[in-house]
Amino acid sequence: MGKKRSRSDRAKGGPALSHTQLAITVHPRAACDSVTEFRDGVLHIRLRAAPVDGRANEALIELLSKLFNIRKSSLSIVKGEHSREKLIRFENFTSQILAEKIGSLVIEEKG
Numbered sequence: 001m002g003k004k005r006s007r008s009d010r011a012k013g014g015p016a017l018s019h020t021q022l023a024i025t026v027h028p029r030a031a032c033d034s035v036t037e038f039r040d041g042v043l044h045i046r047l048r049a050a051p052v053d054g055r056a057n058e059a060l061i062e063l064l065s066k067l068f069n070i071r072k073s074s075l076s077i078v079k080g081e082h083s084r085e086k087l088i089r090f091e092n093f094t095s096q097i098l099a100e101k102i103g104s105l106v107i108e109e110k111g
Helices: 007-012 055-068 095-110
Strands: 020-027 034-039 042-046 075-079 085-090
Antiparallel strands (some): 020 085
């Protein structure tokens, strides 16, 4: 007999995705918004926005939403709201999907 699927699995037609977290270092007041590198498990991102009144945090969530093709409501800052070092939570995203997307982002930025 097969494994039982949960109600949410049946409603969506597949297995429910979990969440994952990503460490990010933000470099505000840059010339443009871009991913610079992924090193030692940390994604480095340059943002044009200044770290004033939460503008850099908003710009970060907006950029991540576009880069990873995920709704802004599925992203949240777990740690580091007032710091350059942040921990971002991705809802309905697996670590495998996140790793694949990071790999393609870093290759695009270098190429």
